[in-house]
Amino acid sequence: MIESFCMQYVELVQGLYQKPARISPKFFYDAKGSALFEDITRLQAYYPTRTEQSILAANAPEIARAVGANRTVIELGAGNCQKAIVLCESIHPAYFLAVDISEEFLHDAVATMRLSFPNMEIQAIAADLTSDIVLPPSLPTARRLVFYPGSSIGNFDPSQALALLSRMRGLLADDGALLIGVDLVKSETVLNAAYDDDEGVTAAFNLNVLDHVNRLIGSDFDTRQWQHRAFFNAEQSRVEMHLEARADLLVRWHDGSRRFSEGERIHTENSYKYRVEDFVDLLGRAGLTRTQVWTDEQAWFAVVLARP
Numbered sequence: 390m391i392e393s394f395c396m397q398y399v400e401l402v403q404g405l406y407q408k409p410a411r412i413s414p415k416f417f418y419d420a421k422g423s424a425l426f427e428d429i430t431r432l433q434a435y436y437p438t439r440t441e442q443s444i445l446a447a448n449a450p451e452i453a454r455a456v457g458a459n460r461t462v463i464e465l466g467a468g469n470c471q472k473a474i475v476l477c478e479s480i481h482p483a484y485f486l487a488v489d490i491s492e493e494f495l496h497d498a499v500a501t502m503r504l505s506f507p508n509m510e511i512q513a514i515a516a517d518l519t520s521d522i523v524l525p526p527s528l529p530t531a532r533r534l535v536f537y538p539g540s541s542i543g544n545f546d547p548s549q550a551l552a553l554l555s556r557m558r559g560l561l562a563d564d565g566a567l568l569i570g571v572d573l574v575k576s577e578t579v580l581n582a583a584y585d586d587d588e589g590v591t592a593a594f595n596l597n598v599l600d601h602v603n604r605l606i607g608s609d610f611d612t613r614q615w616q617h618r619a620f621f622n623a624e625q626s627r628v629e630m631h632l633e634a635r636a637d638l639l640v641r642w643h644d645g646s647r648r649f650s651e652g653e654r655i656h657t658e659n660s661y662k663y664r665v666e667d668f669v670d671l672l673g674r675a676g677l678t679r680t681q682v683w684t685d686e687q688a689w690f691a692v693v694l695a696r697p
């Protein structure tokens with residue numbers, strides 16, 4: 390516990406000293422950040438959640454046939470487990486394990502899941518996927534299905550994504566599989582609106598990271614002095630989120646400080662958008678092949694099944 394706190398402290402402070410400063414998107418998810426993310430998923434402009442859910446629902450029988458029975462489902466970055474509920478209703482797994490960094494929110498989500506599936510063995514662990522993924526020793530090794538929805542893979546740059554996919558592959562025996570959601574390249578207007586909604590919900594989500602960081606490292610960020618910026622970077626095929634200083638500022642924390650000039654930014658998130666063939670290629674490089682792909686009518690989002 391203390392070790393993980395120290396690692397978070399060092400990671401955050403190192404990020405704040407970088408030029409430009411960075412805060413990893415995993416720090417969005419304290420209890421308030423998780424609740425704000427749920428609010429984002431209900432926005433008209435935020436298409437990924439409803440599009441992925443509609444793909445899972447519309448193709449449920451085919452996905453169930455492809456996945457097969459008696460799976461042990463491991464959902465990574467589970468959030469509210471809503472997509473897992475849709476999946477589990479059609480594949481009836483024997484075991485379900487939810488993994489997420491946002492501990493309190495995860496335990497509430499899993500309690501709801503237990504009500505929906507009283508006969509399923511359900512466990513939850515709070516863990517950071519950017520470290521080694523340590524699963525409970527009691528979890529069956531046969532017929533695992535790693536489920537990673539939400540296009541969370543897009544938060545990692547391609548080399549980090551390859552490393553994470555390889556670690557997921559490492560959780561699977563030869564009869565294992567990965568079911569993963571991936572957001573696809575589309576019109577810049579649609580992408581910009583999804584990450585910079587008129588209601589200001591994504592702005593509140595982005596700014597909340599500063600309150601979380603204040604609690605973690607004793608810093609004195611004042612959210613009123615920062616503004617949300619989000620835009621599609623076509624060259625890198627990613628939406629970027631930043632926090633921009635509204636004035637010249639000095640931010641202090643326990644054992645350090647940093648000056649920010651007006652207009653200077655802290656980079657808080659990347660959300661890479663893939664072409665299906667590029668993502669299938671990335672999976673192949675992680676040792677995951679024999680892919681099946683389901684998309685929506687507009688080809689905005691893909692759900693991909695891959696096997697070792």
Ligand SMILES: C[S@@+](CC[C@H](N)C(=O)[O-])C[C@H]1O[C@@H](n2cnc3c(N)ncnc32)[C@H](O)[C@@H]1O
Nearest residue numbers: 415418466467468489490491517518519538539
């Ligand atoms: C974009 S949300 C997706 C939530 C849900 N899976 C969905 O599809 O709606 C990302 C989820 O991953 C979790 N998360 C983010 N970074 C993480 C990390 N490094 N380790 C574990 N969980 C993480 C967050 O707490 C959040 O629940």
